[in-house]
Amino acid sequence: MPVPILLVTGFLGAGKTTVVNHLLAHAQGRRIAAIVNDFGAINIDAELIAGASDGVVSLANGCICCSLEGDLLRTLSTLLRRDPKPEHIVIETSGVADPADIVRNLMDPVIVREAPLETVLCVIDAATPPAALEDALQRSQLRVADIVALTKLDLADEGAGARMRQAIRALRLPAVVVDARHGEIPSALLFPANVERAPAPRDPGPKRPSEERFETLSWTSDRPVSLPRLQQAIGKLAPKLARAKGLFETVEQPGRQMVFQFAAGRATLAPGEAPTPGAPRARIVFIAELGVLSKAELEGVMEACVAD
Numbered sequence: 466m467p468v469p470i471l472l473v474t475g476f477l478g479a480g481k482t483t484v485v486n487h488l489l490a491h492a493q494g495r496r497i498a499a500i501v502n503d504f505g506a507i508n509i510d511a512e513l514i515a516g517a518s519d520g521v522v523s524l525a526n527g528c529i530c531c532s533l534e535g536d537l538l539r540t541l542s543t544l545l546r547r548d549p550k551p552e553h554i555v556i557e558t559s560g561v562a563d564p565a566d567i568v569r570n571l572m573d574p575v576i577v578r579e580a581p582l583e584t585v586l587c588v589i590d591a592a593t594p595p596a597a598l599e600d601a602l603q604r605s606q607l608r609v610a611d612i613v614a615l616t617k618l619d620l621a622d623e624g625a626g627a628r629m630r631q632a633i634r635a636l637r638l639p640a641v642v643v644d645a646r647h648g649e650i651p652s653a654l655l656f657p658a659n660v661e662r663a664p665a666p667r668d669p670g671p672k673r674p675s676e677e678r679f680e681t682l683s684w685t686s687d688r689p690v691s692l693p694r695l696q697q698a699i700g701k702l703a704p705k706l707a708r709a710k711g712l713f714e715t716v717e718q719p720g721r722q723m724v725f726q727f728a729a730g731r732a733t734l735a736p737g738e739a740p741t742p743g744a745p746r747a748r749i750v751f752i753a754e755l756g757v758l759s760k761a762e763l764e765g766v767m768e769a770c771v772a773d
């Protein structure tokens with residue numbers, strides 16, 4: 466029995482993990498395996514995804530569209546040799562990934578036979594201006610989509626969803642556009658009822674030269690972070706950041722882990738799971754356009770968050 470793949474793409478911080486988490490939490494007994502790709506060296510996403518009944522495989526420190534493409538194919542073949550096999554595989558790409566390259570790799574004849582790419586979902590932050598869709602990477606992520614999910618409608622003004630839909634329609638893409646409030650998408654839309662129907666092969670177009678546009682820097686500490694100092698630090702770094710996320714204990718509440726997110730210029734902090742045994746007490750991944758943020762600057766700013 467072939468195992469259909471759902472490929473989730475979308476720009477940095479658009480809400481992919483939130484969508485994947487929601488669909489895993491509403492798996493209704495299906496055995497779903499998730500492959501999660503973090504561009505950064507620390508696999509934060511795998512820790513934020515709790516509910517994959519058939520396990521989460523984390524591929525970190527690179528992108529499955531280029532440097533980790535071999536790892537993706539090896540991971541798929543390992544999942545397909547499991548007994549019992551998963552019923553579905555969800556692949557969450559990193560926000561910097563060009564999914565056309567991943568689609569091309571998934572068209573490998575053996576993979577197509579055993580794990581056909583059934584659906585490509587592109588997640589779009591509806592609270593960002595529609596002009597963001599002019600970005601070549603976002604265009605590429607939209608171009609391969611069967612379904613486009615609009616997230617963060619609760620953060621956007623009233624007409625934002627309609628404006629984003631109009632901008633997507635203007636691109637004349639074949640995708641269906643749905644609203645995904647806090648990651649909610651009906652699983653019937655993402656998982657086909659009839660897995661025996663083989664999806665048609667896809668043509669992602671000719672391979673384009675890959676362009677190194679983003680880089681990732683990590684910061685870890687064995688000391689808890691002071692919240693007011695972290696606020697100051699993020700304020701300083703924010704203009705240079707495309708994305709940041711992290712897990713850490715705070716001076717204010719040691720022994721509890723907090724989840725820090727910075728996406729589309731917005732920072733949030735939420736309580737997380739219990740601290741991971743053996744992991745540093747603070748782990749934060751930063752993504753910036755190439756050359757914008759140096760390791761020395763980052764460390765200087767971040768070390769102030771734990772200084773006595």
Ligand SMILES: Nc1nc2c(ncn2[C@@H]2O[C@H](COP(=O)(O)OP(=O)(O)OP(=O)(O)O)[C@@H](O)[C@H]2O)c(=O)[nH]1
Binds near residue numbers: 482559618619620727
């Ligand atoms: N208010 C609100 N926040 C959302 C929604 N969807 C996602 N977020 C928040 O947006 C931030 C980024 O969401 P993620 O799901 O981690 O985004 P992502 O696309 O997986 O991020 P990367 O994989 O790092 O590119 C998190 O703080 C989420 O809680 C939504 O519908 N409403």
